[in-house]
Structures are given as C-alpha cells and as structure tokens.
Amino acid sequence: MQPNTDGISSFEHLLANIILRVFVWVIACVTCLGNLLVICMRSLVAAENSQHAMAIKSLCCADGLMGIYLFVIGAFDLKYSGEYNKHAQGWMGSLQCQLLGSLAMLSSEVSVLLLTYMTLEKYFSIVFPFSHHRAGRRQTVSVLAAIWLLGFSLSLVPLWCKESFGNYYGRNGVCFPLQSDLALLLHRHHRRALLDTHLPPQAALPAAGGNTR
Structure with missing residues (x-):
C-alpha cells in the first residue's frame, strides 16, 4: 500500500490525476488566448469609457499570468513524468518553484484587487449617478499602479522573509500555498x-x- 499524498502529486507524477494533467493544458491555452484576444479587441476598438477599458486590459494581464503559471506546471509535470518522487524535494525547494509560486500569487492578488476596484467603481456610478465623480485617466493609472505594486509586495514578501515564512511556496508540487x-x-x-x-x-x-x- 502506498502512503497518502497531498492530493495533488503522486510518486510518479507532479499532477497525480490524469484529468488534472489534461486540463492544465486546456485551461492554460484558453486563459492565455482568451485574455490576449480581449486585450487586442480592447486596444483596436474605441471604447466610450477608456478608463474602464484600461482596467479590463490590466485584469486580462493579471489573468494571463495564471495561464503562464499553468503552462509551466504542465511542462514540469511532463519533465518529471514517471519519476516525480526522485525530484520532488529538489523541485519544491528550487528557485523556479519559488518564482512560479510568487507568479501565481501575484496573478491571484491583483485579479481580486482589480475586480474589487471595478465593482466599487460601478457601484458608486450606479447608486450615486449625479454625485459620483468618475475617475480620470491619471487617477485610474495611479490606482492600477498601486494595485500592481501591492500585488508584487504581497507575492514577494515570502521570498524576502524566509525566516518568518520558511519554504512558503514549496509546500506542494504546484508551488502554490494551499495551506499555511x-x-x-x-x-x-x-x-x-x-x-x-x-x-x-x-x-x-x-x-x-x-x-x-
């Protein structure tokens, strides 16, 4: 009888389930192509609200990073196919895994913050249509820059503070902190x-x- 795994990886594969191994490529392709298409369309077609279009394109960039993350996970799953147990410790402690985990964290944090900002912006414009001051280009750029800066800070802090966080991104094969x-x-x-x-x-x-x- 084989010992229990973390539910993601097995002795043979970084992604234990065949469904995960297939859909990691499907979702990565759909994510990258879909967001790239939206960015192109938003850039080519003139929008009435250019600030909202700017936020949409920023959100697509954040979501696209998750697609890149999934591509890399799928590639390393193929690389270690059949002998993952020989490379598991080295992989989870490697710089590639740490950077990959911070990339996924950056994508997640920025996406949530952008969605929150866009939701609040729409809420105030609908609830207070006459008193709400619509954000200008400079204000929108400042907010988006602050969101990305905060996302970078949150994702890189575990890499800078090893004594406090330990191997934060290397606790499982997919380099994402599912537990803390x-x-x-x-x-x-x-x-x-x-x-x-x-x-x-x-x-x-x-x-x-x-x-x-």
Whole structure:
C-alpha cells in the first residue's frame, strides 16, 4: 500500500490525476488566448469609457499570468513524468518553484484587487449617478499602479522573509500555498512575547531556550 499524498502529486507524477494533467493544458491555452484576444479587441476598438477599458486590459494581464503559471506546471509535470518522487524535494525547494509560486500569487492578488476596484467603481456610478465623480485617466493609472505594486509586495514578501515564512511556496508540487503554518508561527511569537513580558529575566531565558529546541 502506498502512503497518502497531498492530493495533488503522486510518486510518479507532479499532477497525480490524469484529468488534472489534461486540463492544465486546456485551461492554460484558453486563459492565455482568451485574455490576449480581449486585450487586442480592447486596444483596436474605441471604447466610450477608456478608463474602464484600461482596467479590463490590466485584469486580462493579471489573468494571463495564471495561464503562464499553468503552462509551466504542465511542462514540469511532463519533465518529471514517471519519476516525480526522485525530484520532488529538489523541485519544491528550487528557485523556479519559488518564482512560479510568487507568479501565481501575484496573478491571484491583483485579479481580486482589480475586480474589487471595478465593482466599487460601478457601484458608486450606479447608486450615486449625479454625485459620483468618475475617475480620470491619471487617477485610474495611479490606482492600477498601486494595485500592481501591492500585488508584487504581497507575492514577494515570502521570498524576502524566509525566516518568518520558511519554504512558503514549496509546500506542494504546484508551488502554490494551499495551506499555511502562519498561525502556528504567530502563536509561537505570541508565547515568546508573553514569556519575556511576564516572567523575570532569570526564568524567561531558560523558557525561551526550551522553545528553540
């Protein structure tokens, strides 16, 4: 009997299920081609609201990054096909996996933030049609730049702060943080802070030393 896996990978394949191995290519193709088509159409056809079109094209770019992520996952699944167990640890700890995970995180975060911004913009323009001031080009560019900057920051922080996040993107074969030990880490720091605050120095030092073992 083989041991349980993480539900994504197996001993032989990075993507254990044949359905995943097929649809990762299908969804990657549809995602990249679909978003590329929308960007081209939005660029060629004049829009009444150019600021909204700008936000749509930015959203397509963010979604397209997820398509690139899926293409790379599919490529490495083919590369390690039949012998994934030999390369699993090296792959999950590699720079490629870390960068790939940050790319997927960037795509997810920016997409959510853009959808939130576009929803709020439409909401205020519908609910307050006369009092709502429509964003100009400069304001829209500033908001979009801020969203992308925030997305980059959120996706790169786990790479910069290894001592806090550990191997954040390398916890499974697809390099995406489907689970997190951050709550355990915060609990550990909270317990350390309580010890340092409420215990006398002579008692706090042995206790803190015991926590590091």
